[in-house]
Amino acid sequence: MAEKRATVTCPECGQRETFDKLARARAFIETHRSETGHEATWELHRLSPGVERAGDDAGVCGRPECTTEDSPLYLGDDANVCD
Ligand SMILES: [Zn+2]
Numbered sequence: 001m002a003e004k005r006a007t008v009t010c011p012e013c014g015q016r017e018t019f020d021k022l023a024r025a026r027a028f029i030e031t032h033r034s035e036t037g038h039e040a041t042w043e044l045h046r047l048s049p050g051v052e053r054a055g056d057d058a059g060v061c062g063r064p065e066c067t068t069e070d071s072p073l074y075l076g077d078d079a080n081v082c083d
Contacts, residue, residue: 003045004019004020006022006045007045008025008029008041008042010038010039011040012036012038013036
């Protein structure tokens with residue numbers, strides 16, 4: 001059963017979407033930015049313990065403004081991050 005893992009919200013137009021894959025949430029943010037110029041943000045829900053540890057190690061909170069491009073959470077594909 002699919003769990004919602006991330007909620008993406010756009011403060012500029014009020015759009016709100018939930019996703020069960022982080023990769024989809026990321027793709028939505030990137031698409032929304034390219035289509036509208038808006039900077040949507042995401043909120044992560046529950047992550048696996050391994051991912052939470054990876055996040056702590058990398059010093060990121062999962063939000064785009066806090067996630068460096070070097071972080072595996074930022075560029076890692078969904079298979080690596082979630083499954
Ligand atoms: Zn927007």
